[in-house]
Amino acid sequence: MSELEILLPALIFLPAALGFLGCVLPRIVFPISVLMLISYATLAGSFIGSDFTYAFTLIGDGGIQFSVDHYTFPLVFGSSITLLISFGLFSRRFSHYFYQVCLVLFTALLISFSTVDLVSMFIALELVGFSAFLLIADRNDKKSLFNSFQYLIGGGLAMLIYLIGVVQAFTYTGTFLISDLVKAPETALCLIVAGLLTKSGVFLCGLWVPNIYSHANCQSSAILSGCVTCAGIAPIARMSQTLTPIGDSMVVIGVISAVVAAIYAVFERESGRALGWSSVSQLGIAILSPTYACIYAMQHGICKALLFSTLRSGDQAEVAYNSHSASGHGHGSVDEPRPLPVEELIRVIVFVVASLSIMGFPFLSGFVTKNWVKTDLPYEAKIIYTTAALLTSTVYARLIFDRASNYFSGFKDGLSINSLKINRALTDCLSTPRIWIFLISIISLIGFSFAQPDVYSLKSINSAIVSAVLGGILFVSVVGIQADEFVKPITRTLDLVGAPFLVAALLLANLLYLKI
Numbered sequence: 001m002s003e004l005e006i007l008l009p010a011l012i013f014l015p016a017a018l019g020f021l022g023c024v025l026p027r028i029v030f031p032i033s034v035l036m037l038i039s040y041a042t043l044a045g046s047f048i049g050s051d052f053t054y055a056f057t058l059i060g061d062g063g064i065q066f067s068v069d070h071y072t073f074p075l076v077f078g079s080s081i082t083l084l085i086s087f088g089l090f091s092r093r094f095s096h097y098f099y100q101v102c103l104v105l106f107t108a109l110l111i112s113f114s115t116v117d118l119v120s121m122f123i124a125l126e127l128v129g130f131s132a133f134l135l136i137a138d139r140n141d142k143k144s145l146f147n148s149f150q151y152l153i154g155g156g157l158a159m160l161i162y163l164i165g166v167v168q169a170f171t172y173t174g175t176f177l178i179s180d181l182v183k184a185p186e187t188a189l190c191l192i193v194a195g196l197l198t199k200s201g202v203f204l205c206g207l208w209v210p211n212i213y214s215h216a217n218c219q220s221s222a223i224l225s226g227c228v229t230c231a232g233i234a235p236i237a238r239m240s241q242t243l244t245p246i247g248d249s250m251v252v253i254g255v256i257s258a259v260v261a262a263i264y265a266v267f268e269r270e271s272g273r274a275l276g277w278s279s280v281s282q283l284g285i286a287i288l289s290p291t292y293a294c295i296y297a298m299q300h301g302i303c304k305a306l307l308f309s310t311l312r313s314g315d316q317a318e319v320a321y322n323s324h325s326a327s328g329h330g331h332g333s334v335d336e337p338r339p340l341p342v343e344e345l346i347r348v349i350v351f352v353v354a355s356l357s358i359m360g361f362p363f364l365s366g367f368v369t370k371n372w373v374k375t376d377l378p379y380e381a382k383i384i385y386t387t388a389a390l391l392t393s394t395v396y397a398r399l400i401f402d403r404a405s406n407y408f409s410g411f412k413d414g415l416s417i418n419s420l421k422i423n424r425a426l427t428d429c430l431s432t433p434r435i436w437i438f439l440i441s442i443i444s445l446i447g448f449s450f451a452q453p454d455v456y457s458l459k460s461i462n463s464a465i466v467s468a469v470l471g472g473i474l475f476v477s478v479v480g481i482q483a484d485e486f487v488k489p490i491t492r493t494l495d496l497v498g499a500p501f502l503v504a505a506l507l508l509a510n511l512l513y514l515k516i
Contacts, residue, residue: 005056008068011040012110019103029099034087037106041080047073048295049451055116065117065177071234071294075113078298079106082226082305088437089309090219098138105131105227112231118166118176118192121235122159125199128231129155135220135228136212147212154208155199162195178238189246193236200232202257202283210268210276213308221272222308225279226301233286233297240290250287251377255384257284262391266474271311271399278395279304281388282358288385289376292369299357299369299448306354306441310347311403343435348407350438355396357445359468360389362461365448370464371455386467393471401475 018036022029053069083102108127115121129152137148168191169184170176181189201209209229213221240247258281265277279300286296357366370389377385 004054008054008056008066009058012066012114013107015103015110016107019100019107022100022103029103030087033099033103034084037080037084037087041077041084044073044077044080048077064115064120066114067116068114071237072113074295074298075230075234076110078230078301079109079113079227081302082223085226085302085305085309085437085441086219086222089434101131101134102223105135105223109227109231113234116178116238118169118178120176122163122166125162125195125231126155126159128199128228129159132224132228135223136216138220139215139217143215147215151208151212158195158198160195161191165189165191165193165195178235179242181239181243186245189239189243193239193246193249196232196236197253197287198232199229200236200283200287201229201280202253202287207280209280210264210273213276213279214270214272218308218311221275222305225275225304225308229279229283230297230301233283233293236287237290237293240287240293247290250290251381254284254286254288255381255388257281258288258388259384259391262388262395265395266391266398271402272308274395274399275304275307275311278358278392281392285370285373285385285388288381289373291376292372296369296373299365302441303354303357303366303445306350307358307399310351310354310438312406344407346435346438348403350442351403352400353442353445355400356468359393359396359471360464361468362456362464363446363449365445367460367464368449368452368455371460372452389467390470390474393468394474395471397468397472397475 015036018029018032049070050073051070053067055065055067058064058066083106086102087099105128108124108131111124112121112128115124132155133148133152136151137145165188166176168188169181172185172188173180173183181192213225216224236246236250240250261277261280261284265274265281268274268277282300283297286293286300289296353364357364360366360370374382374385
């Protein structure tokens with residue numbers, strides 16, 4: 001047995017072990033969690049773009065099959081950074097129980113990113129679902145509890161469909177390995193893919209995403225968008241790379257998800273729901289390219305974590321949290337001081353930079369990943385992809401406008417720059433860990449864009465800038481028809497339908513497309 005066969009399983013199950021240790025020693029959970037996540041992010045980031053691949057079997061022959069490869073490293077890096085952002089920005093609100101849930105979630109994600117065993121994938125995704133249920137219910141009000149149980153029921157139904165497909169595939173192949181699905185019947189493939197797409201939040205099964213994102217806490221929404229929805233991306237990418245029918249159907253489902261969800265986001269007035277619809281659209285783009293799906297999901301997850309963390313000003317987020325938190329809920333102190341104007345300005349800048357990155361603006365990480373995906377698409381899909389990119393630019397033009405307007409409206413309420421001592425404000429601001437997290441995030445989003453200078457050409461830069469400008473123009477054009485009487489009936493209908501009843505729709509779409 002090699003050293004890696006001992007080290008890699010230990011790294012996979014270490015977060016959960018630390019989480020359970022936190023039950024006994026709660027005070028050490030936060031510092032150890034931060035150090036561990038930094039180590040995982042550093043280790044995974046150093047292997048992104050490399051050809052390193054290591055497959056091993058846990059517990060002897062016939063045990064759990066793992067493959068640590070180029071599908072694994074980007075998602076591990078993105079999940080680590082997302083959890084670090086949430087821990088660093090909202091640490092005052094957490095009890096040690098929240099950290100334990102996140103650490104168990106991280107272990108489940110590590111398994112789902114690296115396993116090539118369908119049964120182990122089922123167990124990992126179920127554990128991800130239970131952890132997400134606790135994160136959604138963290139707000140502890142009736143609405144969040146309703147949404148959390150809705151997610152739990154929908155996820156359970158999706159995993160039941162997935163498990164039926166796994167059992168049917170096993171009767172034909174005799175194994176649970178993803179690579180042996182080439183011998184499985186198409187009905188089994190459809191059942192497996194339907195379950196994975198529901199966990200990933202891809203349209204139509206992704207209709208649970210906007211509603212839950214808008215009613216969960218900021219920190220929970222950041223973790224859900226940056227980690228949980230990525231759980232099904234790695235197996236989908238592996239299957240699309242190996243199986244031609246799956247790859248072809250992912251192109252159809254991906255372009256539908258990218259365009260339709262972006263249209264919903266354009267006409268959505270609530271920022272949280274708009275970000276949710278945007279996630280459905282962006283994950284549809286991710287599954288278009290098996291080669292770059294994981295690295296695209298990584299970039300999207302980090303940006304979404306930053307967006308949800310800075311969507312509201314510090315005061316608004318605190319009021320929203322306090323108004324929906326029951327006394328004795330178990331969280332730490334929430335009596336945070338009013339954020340400094342300089343800190344609030346940096347929050348707005350981070351929001352703008354993350355939005356521009358998802359739009360694919362030049363010299364940001366999103367520009368690189370979007371160009372990678374675009375080069376991997378067939379010509380017909382590129383046309384629809386361009387339409388989705390334009391709609392995405394429209395969505396984020398509106399979100400940037402709303403966030404900036406919200407910031408500048410604060411000066412009308414008595415917050416005046418002239419009344420501040422700028423030097424003291426800057427000094428106090430730079431002494432808070434949150435600001436350094438924001439600054440490092442901005443530098444990282446810009447720095448990653450120079451990792452592949454070959455994607456920069458006059459044509460690609462012009463295309464990205466034109467898309468952003470046209471998105472702003474389109475936002476100005478449609479802002480007048482974002483009326484409540486038009487949007488509310490749609491959103492209410494989607495809220496009532498929920499996730500559980502949409503799994504069958506995607507399953508039917510797969511069956512019709514594959515002509516079964």
